[in-house]
Amino acid sequence: MLIEILNYPFFQRAIITGLLLSVSCAILGVFLILRRMALIGDGISHIAFSGIILGLFLNIYPFEIAIIFTLIFSMLIVVIKEKFKIKNDVALGIVFTIAMALGITLLSVSENINIDIHYFLFGSIISVTQEDVIYSMILFAIVITFVLSNYKQLFYVCFDETNAMISGINAKLLNILLVALTAILTIVSIKIIGVLLVSSFLIIPAATAILLSDSFRKTLVYSSAFASLAVISGLFLSYLLDVSSGGLIVLMSGLYFLITGLVKNFVKN
């Protein structure tokens, strides 16, 4: 029965897209957590929600408009933090609520936006198109290339920004690229997992890997493995139980985190 489902093109697309996006998020998530920017995905997903509303409001290239809007506001988080010398979480809180407010205002004045809010809040695995698969593949390739070609720099900046800068690393640029990639990944992932849960892709697998790992390199591998496991088990279970796939993927992710934490504590004691 489980094998049978693999024959459905919609399920194949869901599995491929889910794996590509979750692994990309899981890898970036490690860097975000270690940069103490774990909740940026949550903020960006809210910005993206307004971006989507703006796209639909303008009714031209909604997806592209949403990406540009999200990128601009995500960059604002970095700029405000730097210019006003405030902490990451404060900058995030200010920018994403303003972006949300813009979206809500637009929604209230517009009569021609006719969207199913549920669809954006919780995502829908059935809605994954061939185009989404291609987007995910491109994004996955970009994320992997970015991380592989900047592995030492990213590690150094996360671990010790001052010394990284003394070594000639452009920490600000790396930060901006990291946030920009996260923003684009978030928008694309919203379709599969929804605004409310998308940040879990960035946080839970990475946090689980950090619990378990004894080296930085392994953390990236474990994070990808936990993300894949959550997507595969979540999708199959959602088919078997006929419930929301997004919710189940995150619940499975949470379960792996819990088990890892408990086992680690048990072994330690």
Added chain:
Amino acid sequence: MNNKNYELIFENVWFYYGNYAVLENISFRVKKGEFLAILGHNGAGKTTLMKLALGILKPSKGKITWLFHDSETVEPQKKEETKVNNICKKISYVQQNLSEIEFSFPANVEEVVLLGTFNNSLNQKRLLDNLFYSKEHRNSVDKVLKLLKIENLRKKLIGELSTGQLQKVFLAKALVSEPEVLFLDEPTSAMDLQSQIEFYSLLKKLNEQQKITIILISHDIGQILNYVTRVIVLNKKIVFEGNTNEFDANSFFKLTEKI
């Protein structure tokens, strides 16, 4: 490179945070092979001064120069434009707050020390260069771990180390690139007396045997004076500068009374 002479020169350097002067008219020189302590109370401008020397901050007024005796002059505040690699190959920095390091950071000692071999200009030739470390770099790590007698910690997660061990790991990271100048910001602030003595003896050995110039800043004069050769006392301005034997430790508190 070790045969060349060099000097770090501060000339009438001022630094302001907004309208508040953190450093006023600072002038001094550090020569090759010195073991210098910059002392002062918290807020005296010690860390700012170190960041200026490293080129992380730019002076509001005045000039900071690294003078190399083959007449190559590098101003740290102009690093980005020209000679960044010349400086960063020669200088290592051990930061003040180890507590700023995330202790749950999933990295082991070997990975952290290997970071010290990183030099942005020498990487990125090939994709794999940026992913793996060369045998040469691994050998340097072996050497430095042995020197500091911490080979047994190699595969330990940094979160599992004591403060003294962690400080040695950061020293190893700083030494692995074979620097000519080593900056240390309050390196012993969280150590017990025994660890402090052990740590300073180690620095003295590095200074004498490997001819590494050491510039160390501290608010605590406890053990330092037994090891360093020269002292600068900072209280926004330089209030004392001289050899260790000229320095009266009893005058420290008077010199560093808040202005």
